[in-house]
Every structure is written in structure tokens, then in C-alpha cells.
Amino acid sequence: MILEALNFVATLAISGRRRAAEINSSVRLWTRARRCARDWEPHEENCKAFLTSRMPAQGRVAVVLGSGLLRDVPIGELARNFDTVRLYDLQHLASVRLWALARGFRNLRFLQRDLSAGLDFLREDTEVDLVISANLLSQLGVAAERMGTDTADILQAHIDGLRAAPGRKLLLTDVAFDLVLKSGAIVERHDLMHGIALPEPAASWPWTVAPIGELDPAYKAVHRVVAIDIPA
Numbered sequence: 001m002i003l004e005a006l007n008f009v010a011t012l013a014i015s016g017r018r019r020a021a022e023i024n025s026s027v028r029l030w031t032r033a034r035r036c037a038r039d040w041e042p043h044e045e046n047c048k049a050f051l052t053s054r055m056p057a058q059g060r061v062a063v064v065l066g067s068g069l070l071r072d073v074p075i076g077e078l079a080r081n082f083d084t085v086r087l088y089d090l091q092h093l094a095s096v097r098l099w100a101l102a103r104g105f106r107n108l109r110f111l112q113r114d115l116s117a118g119l120d121f122l123r124e125d126t127e128v129d130l131v132i133s134a135n136l137l138s139q140l141g142v143a144a145e146r147m148g149t150d151t152a153d154i155l156q157a158h159i160d161g162l163r164a165a166p167g168r169k170l171l172l173t174d175v176a177f178d179l180v181l182k183s184g185a186i187v188e189r190h191d192l193m194h195g196i197a198l199p200e201p202a203a204s205w206p207w208t209v210a211p212i213g214e215l216d217p218a219y220k221a222v223h224r225v226v227a228i229d230i231p232a
């Protein structure tokens with residue numbers, strides 16, 4: 001509780017977007033990620049392995065969309081291989097900035113931006129050699145649904161924005177989730193993509209986002225994640 005409060009206050013003090021609800025949401029993600037670290041590890045390793053296998057050995061600017069806690073991107077390799085790594089999220093926690101600073105990553109740029117407004121800002125940026133959308137897409141959908149806006153339009157705009165962006169484009173996203181009883185029986189299945197079609201995935205795996213007891217004593221939430229090379 002004390003660590004969360006400190007992280008919240010420090011982030012609020014340094015953030016260019018002083019929005020308590022957004023910072024609170026990032027702090028909750030940080031707490032949950034630490035609590036579920038063992039269950040999330042295979043997913044995070046799969047994400048990093050996919051990105052590493054597609055990453056140019058050298059480049060000018062790499063962009064990470066939904067960079068958040070930097071758990072699912074190979075940040076060391078990105079920092080080594082690229083002149084600059086631009087990290088976009090609504091908020092970047094003070095703890096994450098401090099972690100990066102302590103490791104000497106001097107070419108990371110923490111940029112706050114609402115990515116539900118689209119990716120037009122990338123289109124004309126000729127320095128960008130790599131764009132990674134890092135487990136952000138379904139979150140754009142969840143937020144749009146909450147606000148009553150057209151979810152499918154926002155998701156489709158993100159895919160179209162990636163297609164139009166320069167350089168190599170890689171998409172990681174959860175596309176669906178199941179609520180699974182201890183017996184293994186699936187009690188509910190939800191589509192997170194609201195019917196939009198994605199390009200063919202290069203890889204796919206399950207991600208236990210909430211193990212038994214995290215959301216409910218009776219079931220766990222298992223998401224289906226896809227890794228996609230976005231064609232131009």
C-alpha cells in the first residue's frame with residue numbers, strides 16, 4: 001500500500017498529464033503484474049521472443065505503443081539496437097522511469113499520449129524504423145466500450161494506423177478471453193476485437209491474466225494473445 005501510494009504521488013508530481021485516474025490505473029497494473037508475475041511470465045517471454053526475432057539489428061527510431069511497465073518488450077535490446085526508443089503511453093510510472101535510469105538506458109524517451117486518437121502522428125515520421133504495438137489494442141477497446149464510443153472503429157483505426165506507419169510494424173494483442181473453472185470447463189468466452197479482422201498471426205499463445213482467486217475463487221481468466229507482422 002505504501003509503495004503504491006509513493007509511486008502514485010511521485011508519478012503525479014512528474015507527469016506531463018496530471019490525471020489521477022490514469023495514474024491510478026497504471027499503479028493498479030503495476031501491483032497486479034507483481035502479484036501475478038509467475039502466471040504472466042510465459043506470456044511476457046513469448047512477447048519478447050517474437051519481438052527479438054523480428055527486430056532490426058540497427059535502426060534510428062523504435063516506437064513502442066502502450067509501453068506501460070516495459071514488461072513485455074525487450075527493452076535492453078531495443079535501447080542497444082536503436083539510436084532512440086520512443087515509449088508512448090497515457091502515463092509512465094515514476095518506478096518505471098527510475099528502473100530505466102538505474103539501468104543506464106539513456107536513449108529512452110517517455111512520451112505521454114492518448115493513442116485512442118489514432119496514429120496519424122507517426123505517418124510522416126521518416127526516422128522511424130520499427131513500430132511495436134505492445135498489448136495495447138484490447139485496452140483501447142475496453143476504454144471505448146466504457147465511454148460508449150464505437151469500439152470497432154477505434155480498433156480498426158489502430159490497425160490502419162499501423163499499416164500506414166513507416167518501418168517494420170509488429171502487433172501484440174490479446175484478442176479474446178475465457179473464464180475457466182478449476183475443472184477446466186469454460187463458462188464464458190468473450191471477443192476483445194469486436195468482430196474486426198486482423199492479419200494472419202505468426203504466433204499465438206494463452207495468457208493467464210487472472211489466476212484462480214485473482215478475480216474470483218471459482219475461475220481464472222485466460223486470454224488468447226496473437227503476434228502479428230503488420231503488412232504495409
Ligand SMILES: C[S@@+](CC[C@H](N)C(=O)[O-])C[C@H]1O[C@@H](n2cnc3c(N)ncnc32)[C@H](O)[C@@H]1O
Binds near residue numbers: 090091115116134143
Ligand atoms: C496491458 S498493458 C501493456 C503494458 C506494457 N506493454 C508492459 O509491458 O507493461 C496496456 C497499456 O496500454 C496503456 N493504454 C491504455 N489505453 C491507452 C491509450 N488510450 N493511450 C495510450 N496508452 C494506453 C495502459 O496505460 C497500459 O500501460
